[in-house]
Amino acid sequence: MQPRKQPPEQPAGGKPRPGFAPAPLRLPVPVYDNHTHFDFGDSSLGRRVGLKDALDAAEAVGVAGAVQVGCDLASSRYTVEAVEADPRVLGAVAIHPNDAPELAGATTADGVSLLDVALAEIDALAAHPRIRAIGETGLDYFRTGQEGVAGQKYSFRRHIEIAKKRSLALQIHDRDAHDDVVSVLREEGPPSCVVFHCFSGDGDLARICNxxxxxxxxxxxxxxKNANNLREALAVADPALLLVExxxxxxTPHPHRGRPNASYMLPYTVQSMGQLLGRDLADMGQLLRSNTEAVxxxxxG
Known part of the structure; x- marks a missing residue:
């Protein structure tokens, strides 16, 4: 997840708007986008992407559904609204690691940490039956300096606790923090399903995941073009542990890098994964669909 400064997607099958990519070819086996942010608005228009339009565009190219991911209280509340609004949506809720230090450093009038207040609401939101993951949570040493590490680690540990309490998957945001993410998971004991969202490691981290x-x-x-570490990781990853988002x-994937991304763009990444692994598109799609439903x-339901 990055700052909210991208415009929304175009519906598939229509005339492309200026600056938007054309829709890809339809996947032969429908898959799921296991991490997206439908609530991110168009900063130039000041409005939110229409959920139905976004999902219709995705479904038209073989993306059957998506996991809408919260990264603060507002987006986590929206996530609950989204899972109730459309059966093609499941949800994840959390406080993003980059927000955790500021919340940890502030208190209510009664002296209660604002981070603890936020985490209590995340726990309550996670009780919804269509919230299936806690995330995105984890560690980010790219945007937050050393002074924020303690707050991030505390938040990460609490999210792990909620995931285990609720028997939910854990979606991890890991940026420039591989060793510490793994250490915290081992110290706390991970929930039954752990997902490294937007996997950014290399073959060594992939082997640890395996x-x-x-x-x-x-x-x-x-x-x-410069993602040799990811291609190395994909080559050694256990196929039963692969997801796509x-x-x-x-x-946004090549060949439309630099334009707004959306769930209807997922087939480009699925195709790339299949080519790199020597799997045809149907086989790759079936694998990803089965893995996603396992998580x-x-x-x-």
Whole structure:
């Protein structure tokens, strides 16, 4: 997840708006976008993407549904609204690691940490039956300096606790923090399903994930020319632990890098994964669909 400064997607099948990419070819086996942000608005228009339009656009190219991911209280509340509004949506709720230090450093009039207040609401929101993950949470040493590490680690540990309490998957944001993320997971004891959202490691981290049964979710960054570390990781990753995502509206895959991303762009990354692994598109799609349902359960349930 990056700052909210991208415009929304165009519906598939229509005339492309200026600056938007055309829709890809339809996948032969429908898959799921396991991490996206439908609530991110168009900063130039000051409005939110229409949820139905976004999902219709995705479904038209073989993306059957998505996991809407919260990263603060506002987006986590929206996530609950989204899972109730459309059966093609499951949800994840959390406080993003970059927000955790500021919240940890502030208190209510009664002296209660604002981070603890926020985490209590995340726990309550996670009780909804269509919230299937806690995330995105984790550690980010790219945007937050040393002074924020303690707050991030405390928040991460609390999110792990909530995931285990609620028997939910854990979606991890890991940026420039691989060793510490792994250490915290081992110290706390991970929940039954751990997902490294927008996997950013190399073959070494992929092997650690293999050993622990942790899922690796690849995004459009896999298609970038300089992403040799991701291609190395994909090559050694256990196929049973592979997932795919957009992290929309960010990380648009090649050949449309630099334009707004959306769930309907997912087929580009699925195709790239299949080519790199020597799997045809149908086989790749079936694998990803099965893995995603193993983590989050059925969209119909």
């Amino acid at each position: 050993e622990n049964g942790w899922y690796m979710s690849f995004s459009g960054t896999l298609t970038f 957009t992290d929309a509206p960010f990380l 989050y359960g059925s969209w119909a």
